[in-house]
Amino acid sequence: NAGVTQTPKFQVLKTGQSMTLQCAQDMNHEYMSWYRQDPGMGLRLIHYSVGAGITDQGEVPNGYNVSRSTTEDFPLRLLSAAPSQTSVYFCASRQVGDYGYTFGSGTRLTVV
Amino acid sequence: DQQVKQNSPSLSVQEGRISILNCDYTNSMFDYFLWYKKYPAEGPTFLISISSIKDKNEDGRFTVFLNKSAKHLSLHIVPSQPGDSAVYFCAASYSGTYKYIFGTGTRLKVLA
Numbered sequence: 426n427a428g429v430t431q432t433p434k435f436q437v438l439k440t441g442q443s444m445t446l447q448c449a450q451d452m453n454h455e456y457m458s459w460y461r462q463d464p465g466m467g468l469r470l471i472h473y474s475v476g477a478g479i480t481d482q483g484e485v486p487n488g489y490n491v492s493r494s495t496t497e498d499f500p501l502r503l504l505s506a507a508p509s510q511t512s513v514y515f516c517a518s519r520q521v522g523d524y525g526y527t528f529g530s531g532t533r534l535t536v537v
Numbered sequence: 538d539q540q541v542k543q544n545s546p547s548l549s550v551q552e553g554r555i556s557i558l559n560c561d562y563t564n565s566m567f568d569y570f571l572w573y574k575k576y577p578a579e580g581p582t583f584l585i586s587i588s589s590i591k592d593k594n595e596d597g598r599f600t601v602f603l604n605k606s607a608k609h610l611s612l613h614i615v616p617s618q619p620g621d622s623a624v625y626f627c628a629a630s631y632s633g634t635y636k637y638i639f640g641t642g643t644r645l646k647v648l649a
Binding site for chain 1 (some may be wrong): 541
């Protein structure tokens with residue numbers, strides 16, 4: 426049972442480039458979320474999904490897109506990377522009725 | 538506007554003593570609270586939670602206390618162990634949403 430898998434673990438992008446951070450879970454969880462962690466800012470919610478085909482914005486959605494075509498996958502797209510998007514990104518999932526999210530191990534992104 | 542605040546960025550405690558981590562919130566609609574623990578280079582892991590209908594929840598060495606009138610919760614770890622050294626995040630949510638709002642974290646160091 427792999428849990429929540431995030432790829433890649435590390436990425437360096439140039440300003441203006443686009444990329445997709447992958448997230449997959451094998452626990453059949455309905456709820457999935459993307460967070461970013463910045464020093465002194467804690468974990469901030471970017472986007473979340475309550476099921477396949479349903480997504481919504483979190484606290485800091487600008488510059489990011491998501492889609493949820495399957496229960497298992499919840500990719501996060503950076504449309505045009507900016508240095509302000511340098512951060513550690515965490516994907517998380519939980520089942521309906523549970524309260525604790527299971528987090529992936531994170532993707533460390535640097536935008537130069 | 539930080540709805541969930543952890544005002545102590547760091548805390549050092551001697552092994553065997555009690556660790557008390559604090560968290561304040563501003564949104565009176567929050568009715569569910571969680572604590573997560575995070576080791577370096579790993580995703581956060583769920584530790585313990587409490588519903589607003591309770592004022593205390595205990596799980597082994599970990600106890601969470603909720604004071605709704607003060608909009609304050611605390612995590613007690615007794616006795617503290619060196620393996621408890623990590624960053625601790627509190628998070629809050631309210632019924633009808635699927636979003637968790639996290640605090641900025643407190644780095645706990647347990648000294649052997």
